[in-house]
Amino acid sequence: xxxxxxxxxxxxxxxxxxxxxxxxxxxxxxxxxxxxxxxxxxxxxxxxxxxxxxxxxxxxxxxxxxxxxxxxxxxxxxxxxxxxxxxxxxxxxxxxxxxxxxxxxxxxxxxxxxxxxxxxxxxxxxxxxxxxxxxxxxxxxxxxxxxxxxxxxxxxxxxxxxxxxxxxxxxxxxxxxxxxxxxxxxxxxxxxxxxx
Amino acid sequence: xxxxxxxxxxxxxxxxxxxxxxxxxxxxxxxxxxxxxxxxxxxxxxxxxxxxxxxxxxxxxxxxxxxxxxxxxxxxxxxxxxxxxxxxxxxxxxxxxxxxxxxxxxxxxxxxxxxxxxxxxxxxxxxxxxxxxxxxxxxxxxxxxxxxxxxxxxxxxxxxxxxxxxxxxxxxxxxxxxxxxxxxxxxxxxxxxxxx
DNA sequence: TCAATTATGGAACGATCACTTTAGAATGGG
DNA sequence: CCCATTCTAAAGTGATCGTTCCATAATTGA
Numbered sequence: 001x002x003x004x005x006x007x008x009x010x011x012x013x014x015x016x017x018x019x020x021x022x023x024x025x026x027x028x029x030x031x032x033x034x035x036x037x038x039x040x041x042x043x044x045x046x047x048x049x050x051x052x053x054x055x056x057x058x059x060x061x062x063x064x065x066x067x068x069x070x071x072x073x074x075x076x077x078x079x080x081x082x083x084x085x086x087x088x089x090x091x092x093x094x095x096x097x098x099x100x101x102x103x104x105x106x107x108x109x110x111x112x113x114x115x116x117x118x119x120x121x122x123x124x125x126x127x128x129x130x131x132x133x134x135x136x137x138x139x140x141x142x143x144x145x146x147x148x149x150x151x152x153x154x155x156x157x158x159x160x161x162x163x164x165x166x167x168x169x170x171x172x173x174x175x176x177x178x179x180x181x182x183x184x185x186x187x188x189x190x191x192x193x194x195x196x
Numbered sequence: 197x198x199x200x201x202x203x204x205x206x207x208x209x210x211x212x213x214x215x216x217x218x219x220x221x222x223x224x225x226x227x228x229x230x231x232x233x234x235x236x237x238x239x240x241x242x243x244x245x246x247x248x249x250x251x252x253x254x255x256x257x258x259x260x261x262x263x264x265x266x267x268x269x270x271x272x273x274x275x276x277x278x279x280x281x282x283x284x285x286x287x288x289x290x291x292x293x294x295x296x297x298x299x300x301x302x303x304x305x306x307x308x309x310x311x312x313x314x315x316x317x318x319x320x321x322x323x324x325x326x327x328x329x330x331x332x333x334x335x336x337x338x339x340x341x342x343x344x345x346x347x348x349x350x351x352x353x354x355x356x357x358x359x360x361x362x363x364x365x366x367x368x369x370x371x372x373x374x375x376x377x378x379x380x381x382x383x384x385x386x387x388x389x390x391x392x
Numbered sequence: 393t394c395a396a397t398t399a400t401g402g403a404a405c406g407a408t409c410a411c412t413t414t415a416g417a418a419t420g421g422g
Numbered sequence: 423c424c425c426a427t428t429c430t431a432a433a434g435t436g437a438t439c440g441t442t443c444c445a446t447a448a449t450t451g452a
Binding site for chain 4: 393394396397398401402403407408409410411412415416417418419420421
């Protein structure tokens with residue numbers, strides 16, 4: 001099947017490391033030379049394994065979505081006792097845990113990326129990817145709200161789903177700015193409380 | 197007093213134009229050559245007038261604060277009939293008007309800048325400046341909340357000021373992502389409604 | 393064992409980065 | 423009018439950007 005020399009590094013581990021670098025410094029703030037150093041891989045090996053800086057970046061975003069964001073949104077998706085305030089509180093807790101975790105960079109890689117899309121060097125296909133994922137996440141939130149606030153009209157539900165997303169984005173911004181887990185949790189609690 | 201050749205361009209207009217470029221593309225996404233083109237000024241003139249890219253950037257942030265952000269926060273500062281829900285609603289309206297205005301780039305320059313501070317090339321003094329301004333803005337919001345929600349304990353007030361700031365940041369993120377003025381206003385209205 | 397295939401290490405590519413230099417043109421006080 | 427002063431235009435600075443090339447090393451199927 002596969003002839004040729006074997007890869008000397010763990011590709012998935014390298015991908016995860018690259019994701020951390022992008023998460024910290026952003027797309028524009030990360031150079032291939034820095035990645036090469038952080039991953040302890042030559043640039044030629046990096047290009048052989050991941051194609052280009054842009055392709056590696058997109059792979060990192062996909063990895064982030066699958067391994068970091070999706071588990072959080074699973075909190076409010078079926079099958080679960082996911083509906084209602086209990087689900088929402090668990091969602092915010094998971095989100096804040098992710099955004100302030102000591103094992104990963106602070107804040108949200110997706111929102112950090114979204115802030116760079118107007119950079120003329122930012123890859124346009126990644127921009128489209130981010131828009132698509134934003135819509136997908138909103139749909140998950142909308143389904144949750146529809147299942148949890150059954151007594152309200154659909155316009156209210158749509159707006160509430162948007163408001164919760166808005167608060168989530170605010171949490172990401174303030175987590176990236178260094179706000180403590182306790183402060184963020186207190187805010188999220190207050191929000192869920194005044195919601196009912 | 198001033199001998200020598202006169203400047204051939206309007207310095208404040210050039211500053212405003214530079215601010216627009218940074219607001220659109222971010223600090224890392226903007227090159228001096230692009231600024232030179234956009235401002236229709238040679239790089240040497242640009243350096244003579246503004247010192248360096250970093251100094252120009254900081255001047256743009258100061259200009260943004262004075263001419264764009266401060267007027268919004270004046271909405272909830274004394275002397276005004278600024279307290280209470282009426283003040284808060286006007287604050288959100290002004291904020292959303294600013295973030296989705298057709299005459300300026302979308303979103304908030306400060307929050308866009310805050311997302312770039314971990315870029316190793318980002319000037320550290322600007323990072324400190326942003327942190328300081330964030331605290332200043334929080335204090336304004338806290339004073340407003342203390343004057344508007346007199347019946348609550350100070351912990352509740354601090355947390356509420358934080359929550360409102362959080363929603364504001366969320367608005368900035370979603371405005372930058374292209375969300376419509378109507379959608380944002382509906383969300384802000386819903387938030388102010390459930391607040392009481 | 394030999395050819396085909398893939399990975400590695402390092403140098404090198406042109407382009408662009410922020411910034412400076414140099415030479416000359418415009419200005420105003422004495 | 424002269425000259426110090428300031429601005430403008432264009433070329434040039436070394437450094438870094440993303441990416442590729444090339445020789446060599448390692449692995450496999452035939």
